[in-house]
Amino acid sequence: MAPPPDRLRLGYDVDENAIRFSNYFHLLRELVHLSCGWLPLAPAFEVKYALADDLHDDARAISKIRRRLYELRHPSDYPGAPSDQLGTLLDRLEEADTPESYIELAYGEAKPALLRAFRVHLEHLDPVSDEPSLRLLGQLVEQQERHIAELGPKAAGGPDGWPEDLGAMEIRLKAEPRRLRVLPPLAEPARDEFVEVTAEGDPFLARELYINDPEENHVPVEAEEQRHFFHALMDAELCAAELMARNSHEHPEMPWDFHVDMARQTWDEMRHARLHSLLMPKELDCRWGDYPVGFAYFRSVYAHDLLGRLALFNSTSEQKAMWRHSHRRKVLVDRGQEQIAQVFDYLLADEVPHVHNGTRWGTHLCGGDESVYKRRVRELRDGLDETGAPAGEPQAA
Ligand SMILES: [Fe+2]
Numbered sequence: 001m002a003p004p005p006d007r008l009r010l011g012y013d014v015d016e017n018a019i020r021f022s023n024y025f026h027l028l029r030e031l032v033h034l035s036c037g038w039l040p041l042a043p044a045f046e047v048k049y050a051l052a053d054d055l056h057d058d059a060r061a062i063s064k065i066r067r068r069l070y071e072l073r074h075p076s077d078y079p080g081a082p083s084d085q086l087g088t089l090l091d092r093l094e095e096a097d098t099p100e101s102y103i104e105l106a107y108g109e110a111k112p113a114l115l116r117a118f119r120v121h122l123e124h125l126d127p128v129s130d131e132p133s134l135r136l137l138g139q140l141v142e143q144q145e146r147h148i149a150e151l152g153p154k155a156a157g158g159p160d161g162w163p164e165d166l167g168a169m170e171i172r173l174k175a176e177p178r179r180l181r182v183l184p185p186l187a188e189p190a191r192d193e194f195v196e197v198t199a200e201g202d203p204f205l206a207r208e209l210y211i212n213d214p215e216e217n218h219v220p221v222e223a224e225e226q227r228h229f230f231h232a233l234m235d236a237e238l239c240a241a242e243l244m245a246r247n248s249h250e251h252p253e254m255p256w257d258f259h260v261d262m263a264r265q266t267w268d269e270m271r272h273a274r275l276h277s278l279l280m281p282k283e284l285d286c287r288w289g290d291y292p293v294g295f296a297y298f299r300s301v302y303a304h305d306l307l308g309r310l311a312l313f314n315s316t317s318e319q320k321a322m323w324r325h326s327h328r329r330k331v332l333v334d335r336g337q338e339q340i341a342q343v344f345d346y347l348l349a350d351e352v353p354h355v356h357n358g359t360r361w362g363t364h365l366c367g368g369d370e371s372v373y374k375r376r377v378r379e380l381r382d383g384l385d386e387t388g389a390p391a392g393e394p395q396a397a
Pocket residue numbers: 237240268269272347
């Protein structure tokens with residue numbers, strides 16, 4: 001245990017402290033929103049992975065900051081709205097017009113400015129009366145350092161227009177909340193340049209792999225079919241992450257907990273993709289990019305409004321995938337492919353909260369009435385074939 005501090009520093013007063021956390025809130029909220037928007041358009045898998053991991057960290061950081069604001073100044077109008085000066089800097093982040101230029105601004109300027117402010121805060125706070133902030137800021141510093149090390153510039157940049165201490169900026173308590181800018185709808189997600197994208201995807205994949213019937217479902221057991229199957233599964237995980245990220249980005253009006261749930265699922269799906277990207281060379285002698293991928297299923301879900309996406313993806317596709325994953329696991333354990341079987345057990349475990357996200361937020365969109373949502377799910381399912389895809393559109397999970 002650290003020895004107790006020998007003197008009271010009596011750093012920031014409570015209002016100054018709440019103002020600082022409000023500024024962090026506004027910047028992190030913008031970063032989560034924009035990273036969710038740009039993630040599907042960043043081609044490189046490693047970049048997508050880092051964005052998903054970081055936006056999940058940042059979403060949880062916002063929840064903790066909101067909690068700290070509640071503890072410090074409830075009831076009150078914090079976090080209010082950002083000052084004109086911070087608003088202008090946030091506008092610059094919104095004006096980025098490619099994923100590369102967004103990442104350059106977010107990781108080369110905004111996050112370093114946030115990290116500087118955290119460090120100033122830590123240096124000046126009173127470690128006894130304000131120990132909760134001390135603990136929280138310690139975690140936030142560690143996270144931002146990790147994010148910047150991964151996606152930030154490799155050489156230190158020059159002056160960037162961000163203040164030395166953004167925590168000290170004024171907060172407008174009575175102003176309208178800031179409106180977040182939404183990017184244009186996606187035509188399709190981006191993939192690494194070495195991945196071939198075709199209209200039909202990988203022609204090797206048979207529909208029996210995706211049928212939800214124990215008599216008819218085919219579990220891939222031969223080496224060649226397992227290679228194609230896991231490759232398609234990796235792409236399906238990427239599509240899932242991209243859908244969830246866009247659900248959050250395109251609906252800033254949803255309650256904050258929705259964005260935390262979407263951030264978590266974006267990261268989960270991206271971890272699943274990473275799992276497959278590691279499993280392929282280790283167990284199956286193939287790698288990401290060996291076969292073509294297609295976006296027909298992604299498009300068919302993305303075309304719906306938020307309620308339709310939750311009903312078709314979380315409450316239908318993922319719910320049925322739970323059955324297929326446990327069926328696949330059992331068949332593979334019986335064949336002695338324990339390692340591959342274990343992957344399905346983890347996918348299955350993560351699928352439970354993903355299906356719950358559908359019920360939770362679908363019900364919210366139906367005015368809190370779960371039976372109305374269930375009815376909507378049944379109506380939308382009527383248009384699907386026995387693989388759970390819109391008739392004629394293959395899915396791959
Ligand atoms: Fe997944």
